[in-house]
């Protein structure tokens with residue numbers, strides 16, 4: 648057992664997948680899950696992956712020695728303020744938020760070393776485009792990276808325990824400084840996601856095209872963007888609003904590169920395009936070699952979802 652009593656705030660895809668791991672791998676004795684969404688709480692209770700299901704922060708936070716924030720990031724501040732009324736001294740506070748500077752700033756306004764608690768930011772870089780407790784599963788994290796972002800409110804013992812916790816979820820663990828985390832994630836996750844939302848919106852609104860034809864022939868590339876653009880709107884709205892400056896800088900750079908490609912096409916600069924596409928082909932190879940391509944993981948996700956629907 649790593650912790651006696653743990654509380655997870657927000658029992659959606661990530662919170663419920665973590666909950667399944669904490670209980671199945673016997674990492675906590677008593678697991679409490681909290682959510683403001685009563686329907687999700689009832690679904691979680693039916694699935695039975697925790698000990699206590701509650702809409703009372705008081706019940707969950709009192710005596711908890713681990714508290715994990717797993718709601719969309721814009722909810723962290725208000726939740727932290729409430730948790731601060733009941734948290735016990737020495738408790739370890741962490742989160743799974745996709746943006747680290749904002750998440751920790753909000754949490755640490757109310758929960759910090761002056762309050763006698765320990766904070767270590769975390770981000771399991773794993774997920775699907777689905778939401779809710781019914782879509783979580785134990786092997787979601789398998790083989791993926793979890794990034795911890797310790798700061799002045801962290802202690803080596805807490806970092807060690809959280810490393811152990813995520814490793815027990817079959818993740819590889821790295822540590823990063825918060826601003827660096829947000830810069831890296833803006834490039835590999837936030838910008839690609841934004842481009843997917845934009846392309847799907849553009850193609851869907853094109854005049855002179857029949858909607859049913861766009862859907863019928865979507866396998867021509869559009870389909871892959873729709874998978875990404877089918878993700879949870881609340882979660883992604885919060886990410887763009889809270890990693891604003893970094894994402895805005897990357898959008899500017901992207902627009903310049905897109906205009907350069909537009910010029911290549913307009914002025915028949917085939918060589919320039921070819922050179923770029925050769926470079927991107929090499930990047931795809933590097934991703935596959937780093938075992939970061941999806942097929943195996945996607946297959947597992949599909950199998951899990953089928954199992955749950957059966």
Ligand code: NAP
Nearest residue numbers: 657659660661683684717718719720722744745774778779
């Ligand atoms: P999710 O499936 O939508 O679950 C979030 C849950 O939190 C929902 O039940 C939601 O209820 C509830 N909630 C929202 N606001 C709340 C509040 N103020 N108080 C209590 N509960 C609240 O979301 P998720 O995909 O698990 O994402 C959760 C966190 O993980 C986010 O911070 C996200 O950045 C991070 N993350 C996500 C992924 C991913 O791929 N999904 C990957 C890594 C990290 P409602 O449905 O009523 O809003």
